[in-house]
Amino acid sequence: MVTARSFNLEVAQSMREYFEEHPDLKYIFFGGKGGVGKTVMAGVTALWWAKQGRRTLLASTNPVHSLSGLLDQDVFGRHTPVAGVPNLWAYEIDTRDTIERLKNEIRDKIRWFLKFADIQTKADEFVESATMNPAFEESAMFENMVDLMLAGEYDVYVFDTAPTANARRLLGMSKVYSLWVNKMLKSREEARSLRQMLSFSRKEEPDPLLDYLLQFRDRMGQARRLLTDPNRTAFFFVTLAEALPIAVITRFINWFHDFGIPVGGVIVNMLIDRSAVGSEAPEFVMNRIRMQEEYLQVIAEKFDGSVRALLPLFETEIRGVPMLERACTALFGA
Numbered sequence: 001m002v003t004a005r006s007f008n009l010e011v012a013q014s015m016r017e018y019f020e021e022h023p024d025l026k027y028i029f030f031g032g033k034g035g036v037g038k039t040v041m042a043g044v045t046a047l048w049w050a051k052q053g054r055r056t057l058l059a060s061t062n063p064v065h066s067l068s069g070l071l072d073q074d075v076f077g078r079h080t081p082v083a084g085v086p087n088l089w090a091y092e093i094d095t096r097d098t099i100e101r102l103k104n105e106i107r108d109k110i111r112w113f114l115k116f117a118d119i120q121t122k123a124d125e126f127v128e129s130a131t132m133n134p135a136f137e138e139s140a141m142f143e144n145m146v147d148l149m150l151a152g153e154y155d156v157y158v159f160d161t162a163p164t165a166n167a168r169r170l171l172g173m174s175k176v177y178s179l180w181v182n183k184m185l186k187s188r189e190e191a192r193s194l195r196q197m198l199s200f201s202r203k204e205e206p207d208p209l210l211d212y213l214l215q216f217r218d219r220m221g222q223a224r225r226l227l228t229d230p231n232r233t234a235f236f237f238v239t240l241a242e243a244l245p246i247a248v249i250t251r252f253i254n255w256f257h258d259f260g261i262p263v264g265g266v267i268v269n270m271l272i273d274r275s276a277v278g279s280e281a282p283e284f285v286m287n288r289i290r291m292q293e294e295y296l297q298v299i300a301e302k303f304d305g306s307v308r309a310l311l312p313l314f315e316t317e318i319r320g321v322p323m324l325e326r327a328c329t330a331l332f333g334a
């Protein structure tokens, strides 16, 4: 087995030790540059928790069908038990489905509002402008995630987050949501009292839109509390021993500190094990090993104390449960 020692970087606290120190951890996320191994790490971590006897859900809000590929099993659109692994379910969220559902909800609310405000316009134009933008898709993904988190059907949730900036936007959005909803609530209150004054009636009318906004704000507030609680939530960042992936997670970690979102640590992936290569290795390979060693020193300086694991580059891609088991041993120890 490849240990941290063979890569010449001291891992002060391992992945396993971090989890043992945070026994109530429930929401685990992975971030990092594209292609560095986030989906693999999410899969391996979910496998580990399931092996500890926790009911675990491995979920993806990523529109790309990554989990089905990782597990060699169709897990799209529904919570699917992972074959051969007790306590583990996987679920690739159908974003298109959510978008349709949300569109319909919004259409109903806009229709109701236009009627309430006596505005003679077709709702469809409003619906189009509210839903035909990339931010809407992101917020649909965020809604999906929050739904899962608040449903509380599992002990541990491992999320394979969308690459780089998306994750941060999703989280930043919960703050923006709350500001936005508070503003909406204020103008709704004003409109309501004005209406009451004009109608010369003291009678309270039901206001489904206001109820919805209140409920929405509370849900987002709850999600934000969970996401910023270091006993419940941890974000792990995956990097390679290369300049760009390191730059990406450096930025990421700074953002997350600003948002008060707990960072669990850094995982360095795809390291070439010098001891497995031998002295007759081609110059190309030796160069890459030297490059990785240099960047490992950068990583040691930058992320002092928060490197949780160093993973070797395996001889094949990581796919299917037996291969995940192998990677699990590398990430968590035997």
Ligand SMILES: Nc1ncnc2c1ncn2[C@@H]1O[C@H](COP(=O)(O)OP(=O)(O)OP(=O)(O)O)[C@@H](O)[C@H]1O
Residues within 6 Å of the ligand: 032, 033, 034, 035, 036, 037, 038, 039, 040, 041, 066, 163, 269, 270, 271, 311, 312, 313, 314, 315, 316, 317, 318, 319
């Ligand atoms: N340590 C490793 N050894 C060998 N192959 C690996 C290793 N880690 C990941 N891989 C392979 O690298 C590829 C990319 O990994 P993965 O899909 O987990 O990355 P990702 O960060 O989720 O990518 P994306 O940004 O596209 O979602 C996959 O084919 C995976 O099997």
Ligand SMILES: [Mg+2]
Residues within 6 Å of the ligand: 038, 039, 040, 066, 160
């Ligand atoms: Mg992925």
